[in-house]
Amino acid sequence: MSLLLLDRVSKRFRRGGRSGREQVALRDVQLQVDAGELVAVWGRRRSGRTTLLQVAAGVERPSDGAVRFGGVDLARRPMLGRPGGIAYASTHFAPVIGETVLEQVGAPVLGSDASTASAQVVAFEALRRVHAVDCAEHGVETLDHDELLRVAIARALVTDPRLLVVDEPTQGLRLARGRDRALELLRSLAERDGVAILMTVAEAADLAGADRALTIDQGELHGLTEPAMGQVVELRQSRG
Numbered sequence: 302m303s304l305l306l307l308d309r310v311s312k313r314f315r316r317g318g319r320s321g322r323e324q325v326a327l328r329d330v331q332l333q334v335d336a337g338e339l340v341a342v343w344g345r346r347r348s349g350r351t352t353l354l355q356v357a358a359g360v361e362r363p364s365d366g367a368v369r370f371g372g373v374d375l376a377r378r379p380m381l382g383r384p385g386g387i388a389y390a391s392t393h394f395a396p397v398i399g400e401t402v403l404e405q406v407g408a409p410v411l412g413s414d415a416s417t418a419s420a421q422v423v424a425f426e427a428l429r430r431v432h433a434v435d436c437a438e439h440g441v442e443t444l445d446h447d448e449l450l451r452v453a454i455a456r457a458l459v460t461d462p463r464l465l466v467v468d469e470p471t472q473g474l475r476l477a478r479g480r481d482r483a484l485e486l487l488r489s490l491a492e493r494d495g496v497a498i499l500m501t502v503a504e505a506a507d508l509a510g511a512d513r514a515l516t517i518d519q520g521e522l523h524g525l526t527e528p529a530m531g532q533v534v535e536l537r538q539s540r541g
Contacts, residue, residue, distance in 0.1 A: 302372055303333035303334060303335050303527075303528065304334055304335055304336050304370065304371060304463060304464060304497050305332070305333065305334040305357060305368075305369070305370055305464055305497060305499070306332070306333050306367075306368070306369040306370075307330050307331060307332040307333075307356070307357060307363075307366065307367075307368050308331065308366050308367045308368075308369065309329050309330070309331060309365065309366040309367075310327055310329070310330040310331075310332075310356060310363040310365065310366035310367070310368060311325065311327050311328055311329055311330070311363060311364050311365040311366060311520075312325070312326045312327040312349075312352055312356055312361065312363050312364050312520075313325050313326065313364045314326060325519075325520055326349045326352040326520050327349050327352055327353060327356065327363070327520045327522075328349075328519070328520040328521045329365075329366070329521075330353065330366070330520075330521075330522045331522070331526050331527075332353075332357070332515075332522060332526045333526065333527045333528060334464070334497050334499055334528070335497060335528045336463060336495050336496075336497050337491050337492065337495040337496070337497065338491060338497050338498070338512045338513070338528060339487060339488055339491040339498045339500075339510070339511050339512050339513075340497075340498065340499050340500070340511060340512060340513045340515065341500050341501070341502055341507070341508045341511035341513070341514050341515070342499070342500070342501045342502070342515045342516070342517055342522070343501070343502050343503075343504075343505050343507070343508055343514070343515070343516050343517070344501065344516060344517035344518060345518070348517045348518050348519065348520070349517050349519070349520040349521075350468075350501040350517050351468055351501065352520075353501070353517060353522070354389075354466050354467075354468050354499065354500075354501060356368060357466060357499055358381050358387050358389045358464075358466045359375040359379050359380060359381045359387060360381065360389065362375075362376055370386070370387060370464065371463075382409060382412075382460060383460065384460050384461055385460075385461055385462065385463055386460065386462055386463065386464070387462055387463075387464045387465075387466065388457035388458065388460055388462035388464070388465050388466065389457065389466045390450075390453045390454050390456070390457040390465060390466065390467045390468075390470070391453055391457075391468075392449050392450065392453045394441040394452075396441075400440060401437065401438050401439065401440060402428070402433075402436045402437050402438070402439055402440070402441055402444070402452050403421055403424050403425065403428070403437040403438065404421075404424075405441055405452070405456060406424035406427055406428060406452060406455045406456045406459060407420035407421050407423060407424030407459065408420075408456070409456065409459050409460055410423050410424070410459050410460075420459075423459050424437075424455070424456075424459060425437060427455040427456070427458045427459045428451075428452070428455045430455065430458060430490075430494075431451040431452075431454050431455045431458070431486060432451065432486070433448060433451040433452055433455055436448050436451070436452055446472075446473035446479070447479045447482065447483065449473075450470055450483055451483075451486065454467070454470075454486065454487075454490075458490075462496065463495075463496065463497060464496070464497045464498075464499065465487075465490065465496050465497070465498045465499075466498075466499050466500070467487065467498065467499075467500040467501075468500070468501050469500075469501055469502060469503050470483050470484070470487060470500055470502075471483055471484070471502060471503070471504065471507050472503060480507060484507065484509075484510050485510075487500065488510055491512075512528075513525050513528070513529075
């Protein structure tokens with residue numbers, strides 16, 4: 302069973318009140334994502350790519366179809382922000398939450414009644430995972446695009462999610478080296494930590510390195526929407 306399943310999902314928005322015109326953002330989408338997979342979706346503006354992520358994460362409910370995470374319908378049990386659930390990496394930071402990066406990254410942990418000290422320990426470890434420890438005592442407003450992305454991912458990781466959703470992680474990274482580092486980070490989280498990653502990209506070149514590269518146009522998802530059959534690896538008996 303796949304970790305994330307979108308089963309014939311459609312999403313419609315009504316513009317201009319009850320008598321307004323209905324806009325279809327997603328059309329009968331089928332998608333499966335397994336643990337440890339990096340799945341990238343490319344689409345033009347207004348193609349439905351961001352709506353796809355919002356529906357997959359449970360930010361928006363589908364108009365038709367179902368989204369299941371670990372076999373459970375997200376409409377019945379939301380998993381966004383829950384430990385071991387779904388995390389949405391956002392580069393928006395509210396100044397009221399904290400003055401330093403460390404406080405911002407640790408904020409989601411405080412919501413689970415953790416102490417400030419323990420939240421900072423978790424935040425520091427998350428920053429270490431994304432190679433952004435040097436940012437810990439800085440203000441978010443001082444960060445460049447590369448640092449801001451890493452800090453956003455660190456904040457998403459503090460709940461130890463099984464699925465990480467990232468909308469255009471390379472946006473604002475002008476140099477190819479910066480884009481490569483961002484994609485390498487996401488690739489390492491999938492391979493090393495087994496986190497499933499669903500992301501969108503604005504440039505087709507940024508699909509490189511993904512386990513599966515999909516496209517979306519007018520709300521229709523195209524490509525290999527199911528994981529390929531994994532290779533069976535024989536487990537070695539550990540030496541006592």
